[in-house]
Amino acid sequence: MKRRKSSLLLKTAWKNIFWIGLMHLLAIAFAIQTFTWGAFICFFILYVTTAMIGICVGFHRFFAHKSFTCASWFEKFLAFCGTLACQGSPLYWVAAHRLHHAFSDTHDDPHNSNQGFFHSHFMWLMRQQRDLGDPNEYQHYIPDMRNKRFYKFLGQNMVNIQILLAFLLYGIGSLFGHGWSFVVWGICVRLVAVYHVTWAINSLSHMWGNQPLMSHDNSRNNFILALLTFGEGWHNNHHAKPRSARMGLKWWQIDISWMFICLCRKLKIIKSVYMPGASH
Ligand SMILES: [Zn+2]
Numbered sequence: 518m519k520r521r522k523s524s525l526l527l528k529t530a531w532k533n534i535f536w537i538g539l540m541h542l543l544a545i546a547f548a549i550q551t552f553t554w555g556a557f558i559c560f561f562i563l564y565v566t567t568a569m570i571g572i573c574v575g576f577h578r579f580f581a582h583k584s585f586t587c588a589s590w591f592e593k594f595l596a597f598c599g600t601l602a603c604q605g606s607p608l609y610w611v612a613a614h615r616l617h618h619a620f621s622d623t624h625d626d627p628h629n630s631n632q633g634f635f636h637s638h639f640m641w642l643m644r645q646q647r648d649l650g651d652p653n654e655y656q657h658y659i660p661d662m663r664n665k666r667f668y669k670f671l672g673q674n675m676v677n678i679q680i681l682l683a684f685l686l687y688g689i690g691s692l693f694g695h696g697w698s699f700v701v702w703g704i705c706v707r708l709v710a711v712y713h714v715t716w717a718i719n720s721l722s723h724m725w726g727n728q729p730l731m732s733h734d735n736s737r738n739n740f741i742l743a744l745l746t747f748g749e750g751w752h753n754n755h756h757a758k759p760r761s762a763r764m765g766l767k768w769w770q771i772d773i774s775w776m777f778i779c780l781c782r783k784l785k786i787i788k789s790v791y792m793p794g795a796s797h
């Protein structure tokens with residue numbers, strides 16, 4: 518895994534700036550006037566599907582850390598839900614996250630929290646980093662994933678899939694007389710919420726909270742962030758025991774993603790689950 522010697526900033530990532538900026542502009546401009554309870558339910562369902570199932574359980578605990586094994590159809594489902602969060606291809610996301618763990622809070626960390634809140638929250642996405650801008654380069658960090666054509670397909674069609682989802686939401690919303698409300702809340706408001714919650718793990722979870730475990734970086738445990746992020750806010754636990762499928766290690770450390778993993782295990786969709794010190 519080790520490689521990367523301060524991958525300096527190359528050029529401005531205009532595509533990221535355009536897309537993230539557009540979602541924020543549309544959400545701010547239209548969220549209030551398009552609010553309906555139906556649109557809010559649509560937002561909530563997609564928020565849970567993309568943030569928890571897609572990012573927390575899928576991209577993070579399954580793909581990046583191999584915290585559990587599961588049926589092949591479920592693996593594809595996790596990759597699809599994660600892609601709906603519009604944070605890049607599964608391959609790119611996993612490569613960036615593995616770099617974060619390998620070089621946490623150093624110059625080689627893609628979102629080094631020592632460079633300040635704004636850098637680790639989102640500014641790091643506004644510049645292409647040498648080995649994260651080029652799939653041929655970041656393949657080095659994902660030897661277990663690089664040949665999966667389905668993940669490549671998802672990455673290449675991420676925006677197209679989002680546009681198809683927008684049409685679908687418009688159709689469903691129109692049945693209730695609120696087509697545009699469903700699009701604004703199901704796509705723009707939801708993406709902005711998922712972005713900031715995910716980004717908060719890179720920024721606030723390395724600044725705000727306590728550090729009960731030794732992790733050699735700035736990672737923190739934070740109860741409020743853990744609730745907002747489906748358990749990912751037990752971030753000091755996570756950095757200390759990165760492969761653990763469970764991040765809330767104490768009974769009172771609520772970890773909703775872990776509850777979801779337990780449910781899937783009961784349903785026999787998820788098979789062996791990795792826990793610190795034991796394999797179940
Ligand atoms: Zn971290």
Ligand SMILES: [Zn+2]
Nearest residue numbers: 614618755759
């Ligand atoms: Zn991680």
